[in-house]
Amino acid sequence: MPDKKLFILVNRLNITCGVSSHLFYFLQAMGDFAKDNIILITGGGNAVMKYEVLVRQVIVLPELQHETRSGAGFLKGIVRLRKFIKTYKPAIIHSHHFYSANMAAYASVGLGIYRIQTVHALIPPEGWLKHYNADTYIAVNEHILGGMMNSQINPSSVELIRCGYHFKRVTRRTSAEGLKVITASRLIRDKGIDVLIAAVRLLGKDADLFSFTVAGSGRDEKEFRKQAEGLPVTFIGEVSDLPGRLEEYDILVNPTRSKMEGFPTIIIQAAAQMLAVISTRFFGYQSRLNDDNSLLTDIDDAAGVASALMILHEDREYLQQKQHRIFEEFQKDFELSGTLEQTKKLYIKCGGITW
CATH class of the missing domain: 3.40.50.2000 (Glycogen Phosphorylase B;)
Known part of the structure; x- marks a missing residue:
């Protein structure tokens, strides 16, 4: 013993x-x-x-x-x-x-x-x-x-x-193919999943330039699924090895409305896999997110999320800059x-x- x-x-x-x-x-x-x-x-x-x-x-x-x-x-x-x-x-x-x-x-x-x-x-x-x-x-x-x-x-x-977390530098795509976007959290209103869905709807036909994935489960999942009907949004439920799956994606959207919670783990996990991050200015975002390493929007700003997505799609050099910058900055501390x-x-x- x-x-x-x-x-x-x-x-x-x-x-x-x-x-x-x-x-x-x-x-x-x-x-x-x-x-x-x-x-x-x-x-x-x-x-x-x-x-x-x-x-x-x-x-x-x-x-x-x-x-x-x-x-x-x-x-x-x-x-x-x-x-x-x-x-x-x-x-x-x-x-x-x-x-x-x-x-x-x-x-x-x-x-x-x-x-x-x-x-x-x-x-x-x-x-x-x-x-x-x-x-x-x-x-x-x-x-x-x-x-x-x-x-x-x-x-x-x-x-x-x-x-x-473990940080893994990966080779990111440089072609003009569609970008894969993910959000992952408990599926409750405070996490802002409805804001991402509203952003996808605002994109109109341009939504087909992306694929959108929602990972997680929660009490508001049924409502979110209803809101996403007819949109290119796939719900995949809870993922047992989320960090391992993130490598498949290009962009994380973190649309949270949080006022009291800690720094979202999913942002650290996404940075460790070199995803570009679009996030709201949630409580405490300043501790690590800034305009150099991510794209920031106001809380409940679906238009801001849609705009950020289009910027990253149209400017792939800028996308890669964001992916590398957040990886390098977060690796130092996490x-x-x-x-x-x-x-x-x-x-x-x-x-x-x-x-």
Whole structure:
């Protein structure tokens, strides 16, 4: 039995989920250490089996799910989690959601376990639980870091560590053939899928110059499909290996209306595969997107999206410039090897975990 074990707590493990995707590549890169030492505890999800080969053990603790929370469930989760803690004696509990961070705080009382919380998104200041409840925090980008500082968090307790991915330079087409466009997210109104559909409709006959793909699922999928009837838009559902599929496409459209969520994982994944990015100016876009590495539109600006698509179709040199620029800029900050080393150093400092 290893001397230093690590608990990672996550709300759910889903196919279409930025946090889940980040954890998959992080655990995969940890290799044998993860297989020998990491116990992954999750509330459930449709991708749990995918993680079982990456870690020592996956434990499904339904009470961790924020979506089905209740006072009784929270208390039951504390009791069950404390039993796991006393059995495995982890050196660190690393939570990836504020709900699980609170559960870990109560479950580990008096046991001397160091707690880390990764903050993937800012949430409204409401509710009966602390939004930040750990010894050390990881902010995944600058706008989250700034939001945490505004919450009077001790700056010395916060580390900036981005979600890392593998970057792969690919050969992009230079011919005048039609461009392949993708958007990928949960299919809910906040993600702005209806804005992309409206942009396709505005293109009229020029829409046939492109092929449009929508990846993901969600409660508004039926409505979006209805809106896209008669248009060259294909819905492909959830994709288990989305980064691997992105290489097939030329352009990512990110039409989100987000006001509080973290930086969209799909943008990082698209940059890693050298896709040009068209995005709204969502909350926090300034932390990495700018007019040099992407094409930016206002929120709900379907005409702006349509215009950006036509510019990239007509000016292939400009398209390639955008593809290369976002790849190069994002690789500097999001390459998995760099973020992995930062996390390892934090684990060593906080819990004496070594490799």
